[in-house]
Amino acid sequence: MKTTRILLTILAAAALTACNRPVKPRFEQLTLDTLLNHPLGTCQVEYRFASIANADKSEALRIIEQSNTNYFFHLEDFEGPAEKGMEESLAQLAKELRIGDPDYASVHDMEYDTSTESEGYVIDSLLCYSIYRSDYMGGAHSNYSTEYHLYSIASGFEYTAxxxxxxxxxxxxxxxxxxxxxxxxxxxxxxxxxxxxxxxxxxxxxxxxxxxxxxxxxxxxxxxxxxxxxxxxxxxxxxxxxxxx
Known part of the structure; x- marks a missing residue:
């Protein structure tokens, strides 16, 4: 009987630990390849967004997914799924390029491009998320950058140094x-x-x-x-x- 009680206690503790264990993110790629025509020429747009497919399984992952969506698509105070974030990002880019503006005519033939991709991995209880950007929007050279974001998968908190x-x-x-x-x-x-x-x-x-x-x-x-x-x-x-x- 004593052995049974001990075993039940161990099993109960294990179950509690399992319940409190943070949900690990499962990634799937959301992609887009499209060519925008604008008064100065064209703009090739490529997105490779590492979306958290199981973000609905924990509040922490939902918070992280929303943060990553805003970072990746250069949005502020946006609330919604990554697919909608992609649409909003394209709309903003079209506005910047003045697509559809009849008063913005040009004889130029510029080939612009913008590419953004991301990836994520878990180490212990941390989610490390990376965003890589490269674009050419005129000027002497292209621009590129790398962004790192570090989160707690238990709370969704993003760490500064x-x-x-x-x-x-x-x-x-x-x-x-x-x-x-x-x-x-x-x-x-x-x-x-x-x-x-x-x-x-x-x-x-x-x-x-x-x-x-x-x-x-x-x-x-x-x-x-x-x-x-x-x-x-x-x-x-x-x-x-x-x-x-």
Whole structure:
């Protein structure tokens, strides 16, 4: 009888743990390939949105899916499914390109393009979501960027660097990132970074980071801390280095 009671207690505890375990996201890709005609020419649009197919299984996943929809499609205060977000994004792009505007005539024949794709993965109780953008809308060169978003799959909360690593560690983390840049670009000080195209006076600890099994990766997009020619700046910090902060 005693053994039975113990077994029932263990089973009850296991059931409670299972009930409280956060739901892991299951991704499916929502895609779009379309060509928009506008007064200046054409614009090729490509979307590859990693949607959380089981977002209805938990409030946390619903919150995350809504946040990702707004980030991916460059929407503000939008509430609705990703499919509607895609439609809203295309409508905004058409407005920017002045499609259908009879008063906007041009003899130009420009070929524009915009491409956005995303992916997500779970590590422990965290969801790391990445968005990659590339577009050409005229000018001397194309533009590109990478966005990282880190969430708790238990609550849907999105972490900043200060939230995740601790505000009290931000100064030390900034110094570590700066030292990593010195090593990566084979310089010894800020003057050396300046010669490499950096703007040391504008340096900051970015919230644009992701967590990996080996540590963390911080990324600075073109123009954030360096000129366009320097490209995207990626800084990898090991788990051991983070623990030592």
């Amino acid at each position: 200060g939230d995740f690593f601790g505000e009290e560690k931000m100064e030390a983390l900034g110094q570590l990132i700066r030292q990593k840049l010195y090593e990566k670009y084979n310089v010894s000080d800020d003057e050396g970074l300046s010669e490499q195209g950096f703007f040391p006076g504008t340096f900051f600890v970015t919230d644009n980071f992701k967590i990996t099994p080996d540590g963390a990766v911080f990324i600075y997009n073109p123009y954030e801390i360096a000129c366009y020619a320097t490209g995207a700046v990626k800084v990898e910090i090991s788990r051991k280095e983070l623990e030592a902060l």
